[in-house]
Amino acid sequence: MIDPLRIAFLGVSGGTGRTTLVAHVAKALHQSGQVPMAFDLDPQNTLGLHLGMKPGESFGFCREEVTLEAIPQMLRRNGARVPYLPFGAASDQELRHMEHRMAQDPEWLPQRMRGFMPRNCSIALIDASASTGPWRRAALEAADLVVMVARPDPGCFAALPHAERRLTEVLGPDELAARSVWVLSRFDACRSLDRDIRLAFHHALRRRLLPVAITECVSLGEALARNETVDLQGGTQVALELCALTEELKSRAEAAGPRTDAPWPAESPRRLRLTAITGGHDDWEQGTTSRGRYHVKR
Amino acid sequence: MRDSRRSSNVGREEFVRTPATDPHSPPAGDVAELFEQAGVEDLAYRELAAPQRAAEALERWPLVRATLSVLGRSYAAAEVADSHDAAAFFRGDRR
Numbered sequence: 001m002i003d004p005l006r007i008a009f010l011g012v013s014g015g016t017g018r019t020t021l022v023a024h025v026a027k028a029l030h031q032s033g034q035v036p037m038a039f040d041l042d043p044q045n046t047l048g049l050h051l052g053m054k055p056g057e058s059f060g061f062c063r064e065e066v067t068l069e070a071i072p073q074m075l076r077r078n079g080a081r082v083p084y085l086p087f088g089a090a091s092d093q094e095l096r097h098m099e100h101r102m103a104q105d106p107e108w109l110p111q112r113m114r115g116f117m118p119r120n121c122s123i124a125l126i127d128a129s130a131s132t133g134p135w136r137r138a139a140l141e142a143a144d145l146v147v148m149v150a151r152p153d154p155g156c157f158a159a160l161p162h163a164e165r166r167l168t169e170v171l172g173p174d175e176l177a178a179r180s181v182w183v184l185s186r187f188d189a190c191r192s193l194d195r196d197i198r199l200a201f202h203h204a205l206r207r208r209l210l211p212v213a214i215t216e217c218v219s220l221g222e223a224l225a226r227n228e229t230v231d232l233q234g235g236t237q238v239a240l241e242l243c244a245l246t247e248e249l250k251s252r253a254e255a256a257g258p259r260t261d262a263p264w265p266a267e268s269p270r271r272l273r274l275t276a277i278t279g280g281h282d283d284w285e286q287g288t289t290s291r292g293r294y295h296v297k298r
Numbered sequence: 299m300r301d302s303r304r305s306s307n308v309g310r311e312e313f314v315r316t317p318a319t320d321p322h323s324p325p326a327g328d329v330a331e332l333f334e335q336a337g338v339e340d341l342a343y344r345e346l347a348a349p350q351r352a353a354e355a356l357e358r359w360p361l362v363r364a365t366l367s368v369l370g371r372s373y374a375a376a377e378v379a380d381s382h383d384a385a386a387f388f389r390g391d392r393r
Contacts (some may be wrong), residue, residue: 040343154359157361157362158361158364160365193359194354196362199352200356203366204371
């Protein structure tokens with residue numbers, strides 16, 4: 001069984017549009033016939049809101065009691081059309097407990113993610129926490145390709161050297177170029193400052209800056225206010241850019257290939273099949289391996 | 299099609315670049331058509347394609363200059379010209 005490629009999205013700072021990109025890339029992949037799985041690893045728990053999750057939904061990755069059988073129920077309950085797993089609602093104490101667990105066992109988080117992947121999943125998308133800390137680091141370590149999301153503003157550009165140092169620490173200098181890319185979000189080509197900063201990013205990063213920049217577009221916010229994503233087949237500028245970004249990321253992730261040093265368990269439990277979100281989730285089963293419990297769909 | 303968000307220092311040729319900003323805006327094809335009718339290229343492309351202009355744009359902002367220095371990059375036109383294959387960048391050409 002081939003492991004899905006894992007793409008982690010990290011924001012250089014808050015408000016870069018990182019979560020919006022993850023939701024739309026997941027949707028674009030799903031519409032192109034792929035089976036993506038989007039994980040929200042940000043305690044702010046906002047990824048699901050783009051994909052139909054109702055505010056107040058507490059189900060998610062961080063809940064110890066969450067089982068694989070319950071994911072389709074949650075997706076159905078929230079009218080989801082794209083497979084995703086929210087972070088869920090956790091108290092500070094619960095978060096600290098999980099962070100302690102991650103520190104004790106580096107395999108805990110990847111093992112947990114892997115257990116929640118559809119068997120035919122081709123790409124896993126990880127919405128990493130905006131704040132520094134163990135969740136963000138774990139997402140970085142688990143990724144085959146890291147996507148740094150930045151706004152074309154001077155603050156994000158000034159943060160570039162720091163972000164590059166952090167990336168180099170985790171990926172290593174040899175892998176940095178192949179396994180990390182940058183994308184500009186909330187770009188407004190009408191502003192000369194935006195264009196200049198884009199130019200500066202390109203000058204600093206060369207081909208690691210993706211050629212497509214995502215336009216600042218009020219329809220993205222309007223879609224979120226409707227608890228959904230924008231229509232990617234509507235032919236609008238931002239829809240075309242999001243589709244182009246998806247293709248570019250897929251291509252870069254395939255070129256990078258799987259990371260051999262990622263902390264994923266060598267033993268592969270059978271992964272669940274999630275062929276249709278809207279139905280057919282009645283034949284889940286669970287079992288155990290030497291690494292713990294797992295759940296699959298027959 | 300004028301965009302109220304554009305800053306006052308933006309040249310007259312730039313307004314047609316305004317993208318679709320809501321579900322009711324014209325689709326991208328219409329914007330592209332406007333582009334062609336006005337004979338305007340993508341300004342960002344044009345700036346990247348001209349090293350001298352690119353160097354001037356980089357030099358314009360002290361914080362950008364300082365950050366590029368930290369990264370070991372010069373913003374001089376010669377380096378910009380050396381390091382850029384701007385046309386390939388905007389075509390998404392990965393060769």
